[in-house]
Amino acid sequence: MxxxxxxxxxxxxxxxxxxxxGIPAGTxxxxxxxxxxxxxxxxxxxxxxxQNEINQTEAQLNEISAEKAQINAEINRIDLAIGDTTTKIIEKNQQIDEKNAEITQLNKEIDGLKERIETRNKLLKDRARSYQESGGMVSYIQVLVGAESFSDFIDRVGAVAVILEADQDILAQHKADKAALEQKQAKLEKDLSELEAMRAELAELQAGLNVQKEEKNQLMTSLLQEEAQVNELKMSLxxxxxxxxxxxxxxxxxxxxxxxxxxxxxxxxxxxxSSRGTSNxxxxxxxxxxxxxxxxxxxxxxxxxxxxxxxxxxxxxxxxxxxxxxxxxxxxxxxxxxxxxxxxxxxxxxxxxxxxxxxxxxxxxxxxxxxxxxxxxxxxxxxxxxxxxxxxxxxxxxxxxxxxxxxxxxxxxxxxxxxxxxxxxxxx
Ligand SMILES: [Zn+2]
Known part of the structure; x- marks a missing residue:
């Protein structure tokens, strides 16, 4: 033993x-x-x-059971929070994907506009150059000189100006569009960085919840060990x-x-x-x-x-x-x-x-x-x-x-x- x-x-x-x-029988x-x-x-x-000690161990076991139930409830709550956070992270990822798609689309539009602006610019330069090369400016003056009356002259000046202005307007419109798109792009990028910040925050929250859950799990393990010890004590009692x-x-x-x-x-x-006998x-x-x-x-x-x-x-x-x-x-x-x-x-x-x-x-x-x-x-x-x-x-x-x-x-x-x-x- x-x-x-x-x-x-x-x-x-x-x-x-x-x-x-010597204990004599019968005394x-x-x-x-x-x-x-x-x-x-x-x-x-x-x-x-x-029995009192057994009652005490039973009270201890009840206490441990209550603690276990409480920790289980906490673990369930943390699990729910982790589930909720995961859903939110998935949502944020979707929103980020959507924003990225929007930005890609916008970039394409901006690229298209840039191209059109370049084309328009080139056209205007070409036109100016052809005026100079072909004596366009001279014929332009001739157009004005060839006016039959003062009002005709005014009309002719206006017509030339309108043609020039129309070109300038288109270019200005393109530039305004481009500026608007770039503003929109800046806003989308700001949204995107906000979404990414939110996602990072959620990920941090989730990591914190995982740590909490790990702590509760450890607490539960030590409670189970304590319970086993008290049970053993109770059995020996x-x-x-x-x-x-x-x-x-x-x-x-x-x-x-x-x-x-x-x-x-x-x-x-x-x-x-007196008939006593000993039995061996x-x-x-x-x-x-x-x-x-x-x-x-x-x-x-x-x-x-x-x-x-x-x-x-x-x-x-x-x-x-x-x-x-x-x-x-x-x-x-x-x-x-x-x-x-x-x-x-x-x-x-x-x-x-x-x-x-x-x-x-x-x-x-x-x-x-x-x-x-x-x-x-x-x-x-x-x-x-x-x-x-x-x-x-x-x-x-x-x-x-x-x-x-x-x-x-x-x-x-x-x-x-x-x-x-x-x-x-x-x-x-
Ligand atoms: Zn022995």
């Missing part, structure tokens, strides 16, 4: 020797029953304490509670047995017939049986001691709260003393396990038999010293067939604070 080191009350073992020596009085009842009350108050309940039931059974025994004793005393329910036939000792305790199994009670360096170190007895083959395990089975169960660490509660001179003791291959007694069954309760095995946290035997002065608890060295008490 590998177990966490916890407080161990060595003082509890002081003076044990006397507690176990147990009503006093022992009241002590058992006191013991039962102690166990019940311990159970209350453990529940196991402790079950053990306490089993111990209490065993004490109740012991009270009942003691009352029956005392009634029987009184009857015998009344009949003045020995078993025969099996390969590795051992003789049952005549004292209060007997050895729980045949075999050699492979690890004693106390600190040890192997197997990861730590405190060994029991004694290991190993032997190959079919090795029966016997009850170390008269008592009542307080627990017969399968544990992940202890493997197949039996715990027996013994009441000796008003004091409760618990013996533990771990790593069994099989158990042959159930809960609350009265057992007598030397009675076979199962067989040696290698179940649970065990490396090779052996019996892990523990003795507790009082009830068993997860901290094993009542564990004592069985050497000197149990003949090993």
């Amino acid at each position: 590998k177990k966490t080191i916890m407080t161990l009350s060595i003082a509890a073992s002081v003076g044990l020797g006397t507690a176990f020596t 147990v009085s009503a006093e022992s029953i009241s002590e058992l009842q006191k013991k039962s009350q102690e166990i019940q108050s311990k159970q209350e304490g453990v 529940e196991e402790q509670n079950e053990n306490l309940a089993a111990q209490d039931a065993a004490v109740q059974k012991a009270i009942e047995l003691e009352q029956q025994r005392q009634a029987e004793l009184r009857k015998q005393q009344e009949a003045a017939a 329910g020995g078993s025969g036939g099996a390969v590795s049986t051992i003789p049952v000792s005549s004292g209060t305790f007997t050895r729980p199994a045949a075999g050699s001691i492979t690890s004693g009670f106390g600190w040890r360096s192997f197997n990861g170190g730590g405190f060994h709260y029991g004694v290991d007895i190993a032997k190959a083959g079919s090795v029966p395990i016997v009850a170390a003393a008269d008592g009542v089975v307080s627990r017969s169960y399968s544990s992940s660490s202890y493997g197949e396990t039996i715990m027996i509660t013994h009441i000796i001179d008003g004091q409760t003791y618990t013996t533990v038999y771990a790593h069994l291959s099989s158990r042959s007694v159930g809960n609350l069954v009265p057992v007598s010293k030397g009675q076979v309760i199962g067989y040696m095995g290698n179940t649970g946290d065990s490396y090779g067939q052996h019996l892990h035997f523990e003795l507790h002065r009082g009830g068993w608890n997860a901290a094993k604070s009542n564990a004592i060295n069985p050497v000197g008490i149990v003949p090993l």
